[in-house]
Amino acid sequence: MAETRRRAGGAGRSAVLIPYGWLVLFFLLPFLIVLKISLSATAIAQPPYTPVFDPSAGLAALKEFLADLSFDNYAQLIADRLYLFSYLRSLEIAAVSTVILLVLGYPVAYGMARVARRWQGLLLVLVILPFWTSFLIRIYAWVTILQHDGLLNQALVALHIVDAPLTWLATDTAIYIGIVYSYFPFMVLPLYAALEKMDESLLEAAANLGCPRWKTFWLVTLPLSRPGIVAGVLLCFIPIVGEFVAPDLLGGSSRQMIGQTLWTEFFANRDWPAASGVAAVLLLLLVVPIVIYQHQQARELEGA
Amino acid sequence: MRRGASSFNLAAVALGLAFLYLPMAILVIFSFNASRLVTVWGGWSTRWYAELFADGAMLESAGVSIRLAALSASIATMLGTLAAIALTRAGRFRGRTLFTGMVYAPLVMPEVITGLSLLLLFVALDLDRGFWTVTIAHTTLTMCFVAVVVQSRLVTFDRSLEEAAMDLGCPPGRTFLLITLPLIWPAVAAGWMLAFTLSLDDLVIASFTTGPGATTLPMRIYSQVRLGVKPEINAVCTLMIAVVTAMLVVFSLLSKQTRANSE
Incomplete structure (x- = not known):
């Protein structure tokens, strides 16, 4: 038995090599390149940045390469208010959207966890289904609704x-509607997963002991659903900070989110080092929430 | 004992679902609108579908997207399944923390970062950008989703059958193909479908990593939407929703049947 397990473990270990290699090459290495290019100067050449590190030239090349590194892009990021405002605006929009998502998503997830078991599977599918359709389509659906002569105004009048x-359109409200709509399943699903596992006899115990319902919710339900809240909040907050499609199609052009700034630097200005600098700083901002998220996922898995 | 749902609970669920489905329903209904204006109802018509199928550029992009999604989903399913096996079966190995991190990070990483960093890698490697670079990019993103889906199945998997096979002298690779894979296939298939739709839907990563001649459907839609809302876009979006829904229905019927057979 132990022998079988050991052999299976060996097979698992060789299975890891291919995906491991793939992710190192196509996920980890690109980030290192982003960091490196963010320290390069802009050049007009294609690719539009220097210096390019040539590892075959050995130590001398490395020295020259290090000497050529420039922190100009970061200095510019700090000096130029545009970037700073973009970052702050992204964090603000992500934070506000996440709070709205939590407030709207919690009652839905709670309701789903309370309806009869035989309906829960269907409800789960119905909440997951929109996740399978494109962000672009979902945002586009709102463009038509929110237009000046769109259905929302027609209905309101x-x-x-x-x-x-x-x-x-072109207001912050539109951005919030689009983002909340797009990320709604991401919030409801982890909340539902946590609430569905909850032992309802705890609620009865609290009720029998004379605890009012709001207090039971505050003292029992909410703390027990904490893993779901943490997962849902991170699952929404992190990608929203870098959101591009919703602010681009629904928001105004005056104040950009950082995803749009990066997009503009890259596609319109063709300033690759600046775009890389923006990406590197964004990554640094998100490292802490991402690490917390992974920690949570790993713990969840070990608990299962 | 369940206390059941209160009317407040039911109302919350109903409103939540209405919020999720109403905009989509409007989009689909207006794709059959006879009027050119997307906001005024002019009677039922399928003319926008006819115009769509006469739009060569749109069809070409659809072809690119479907080939791309099928190919990247297939590679991602293989890699993601292997990754899931490694995460659940390999125990502690060197670099496990890094590996777990690399599997989970792409799930939440903003797409602009993933797209930009992959593009810079392709430039550094001097690869010609186009169909293949987008395939690699989508594979990298979607294999992580496949890994999570398959992993959640493997965690609850009864290993006694595998152990029996191996105790009888079946080598691990064969055991996997003959015992494990048939038992976990619904999760693997779900992973493939998720990868397929994610690839079909992606705008941001494809925009960064593509090159001449490989314009995907979302890229085409995006450039048209930027110019203004058109009923033709409603039609193509409706078709994309229909494809995804049809896949999900087929899949859920198939997996229900498998479950019935195995019980």
């Missing part, structure tokens, strides 16, 4: 809630 059509 018809119901006499407003007298004249409101402006929705």
